[in-house]
Amino acid sequence: xxxxxxxxxxxxxxxxxxxxxxxxxxxxxxxxxxxxxxxxxxxxxxxxxxxxxxxxxxxxxxxxxxxxxxxxxxxxxxxxxxxxxxxxxxxxxxxxxxxxxxxxxxxxxxxxxxxxxxxxxxxxxxxxxxxxxxxxxxxxxxxxxxxxxxxxxxxxxxxxxxxxxxxxxxxxxxxxxxxxxxxxxxxxxxxxxxxxxxxxxxxxxxxxxxxxxxxxxxxxxxxxxxxxxxxxxxxxxxxxxxxxxxxxxxxxxxxxxxxxxxxxxxxxxxx
Amino acid sequence: xxxxxxxxxxxxxxxxxxxxxxxxxxxxxxxxxxxxxxxxxxxxxxxxxxxxxxxxxxxxxxxxxxxxxxxxxxxxxxxxxxxxx
Numbered sequence: 001x002x003x004x005x006x007x008x009x010x011x012x013x014x015x016x017x018x019x020x021x022x023x024x025x026x027x028x029x030x031x032x033x034x035x036x037x038x039x040x041x042x043x044x045x046x047x048x049x050x051x052x053x054x055x056x057x058x059x060x061x062x063x064x065x066x067x068x069x070x071x072x073x074x075x076x077x078x079x080x081x082x083x084x085x086x087x088x089x090x091x092x093x094x095x096x097x098x099x100x101x102x103x104x105x106x107x108x109x110x111x112x113x114x115x116x117x118x119x120x121x122x123x124x125x126x127x128x129x130x131x132x133x134x135x136x137x138x139x140x141x142x143x144x145x146x147x148x149x150x151x152x153x154x155x156x157x158x159x160x161x162x163x164x165x166x167x168x169x170x171x172x173x174x175x176x177x178x179x180x181x182x183x184x185x186x187x188x189x190x191x192x193x194x195x196x197x198x199x200x201x202x203x204x205x206x207x208x209x210x211x212x213x214x215x216x217x218x219x220x221x222x223x224x225x226x227x228x229x230x231x232x233x234x235x236x237x238x239x240x241x242x243x244x245x246x247x248x249x250x251x252x253x254x255x256x257x258x259x260x261x262x263x264x265x266x267x268x269x270x271x
Numbered sequence: 272x273x274x275x276x277x278x279x280x281x282x283x284x285x286x287x288x289x290x291x292x293x294x295x296x297x298x299x300x301x302x303x304x305x306x307x308x309x310x311x312x313x314x315x316x317x318x319x320x321x322x323x324x325x326x327x328x329x330x331x332x333x334x335x336x337x338x339x340x341x342x343x344x345x346x347x348x349x350x351x352x353x354x355x356x
Contacts, residue, residue, distance in 0.1 A: 146290075147294055150294055150298075151297060151298065151301075154298050154301065154302070155301070155305070158302065158305045162305075188287070190285075191285025191286065191287045191288065192285065192286055192287055193287055194287050194290055194291060195287065198287065198290075198291045201291075202291065202294050202295065202298060
């Protein structure tokens with residue numbers, strides 16, 4: 001059975017596309033057939049983060065408008081078996097997507113035997129973001145431990161609970177997961193950053209995982225490779241944990257505490 | 272010195288706590304606002320028109336909200352009447 005997952009946040013720049021890329025890649029690594037769709041029409045970026053920007057011939061809008069088949073537009077990833085990318089259009093305006101068109105594409109992907117359909121939402125709460133979340137069975141809400149991001153996440157949770165298809169049809173609600181990114185445990189310890197418990201408390205939502213602030217995320221996007229493929233980095237480990245938890249494994253949360261300093265270091269050391 | 276910072280730091284409130292306190296108040300407020308029915312602003316205007324027939328009031332003096340208390344939805348109207356001259 002296919003599951004539709006929206007990766008959303010309200011606020012921009014918190015790591016939606018990075019998260020979409022790594023989660024879809026890791027789900028495919030686990031043997032699933034995965035399609036990841038960029039809903040950010042006019043400002044596409046998923047293709048760049050996934051390193052397939054030069055292979056885009058047809059895009060999501062072409063398929064919605066019947067100018068290309070889904071098969072022509074899906075870009076098959078060369079690194080990971082079973083991973084497909086559907087790029088957003090760079091030229092059309094954002095009204096090019098329609099509810100019926102999006103539904104048709106999602107139904108076709110389901111019929112093609114895709115296990116997971118990941119919808120990478122644009123920032124904001126306008127039409128594009130609402131279309132990305134409308135058909136979702138599950139939502140991954142990407143949040144930074146920072147006031148404006150938490151506020152916007154709360155807003156998007158309200159929209160999921162009121163305006164998704166599941167909400168409108170009175171079905172079981174969309175399953176909500178929190179992914180906390182750009183987490184800096186030493187700043188949390190210093191009382192300068194909201195802790196994971198604070199954010200869980202504020203949003204009343206289950207934590208799927210914490211991704212520590214990491215240099216590797218920029219390195220990965222520079223080279224067009226989802227960060228999860230860089231085995232040595234903390235961010236990759238964090239995303240692998242996240243996907244394993246998503247698939248039902250019990251895994252203890254990591255990256256919540258800073259590396260231990262010696263006692264003397266703590267007393268007299270530099271901050 | 273880290274030890275001194277630690278001891279002094281206890282006295283003033285950490286910014287993360289401040290962030291949490293502010294968000295708690297804000298989110299509670301915004302959630303009730305988001306849940307308010309669409310007809311609320313229009314209803315408010317019409318109620319104001321009726322009241323204005325009888326008393327002279329300031330447009331901003333009428334506060335209207337819908338809250339949930341003990342499983343009941345409560346429509347709350349709050350109007351400050353002008354002082355008699």
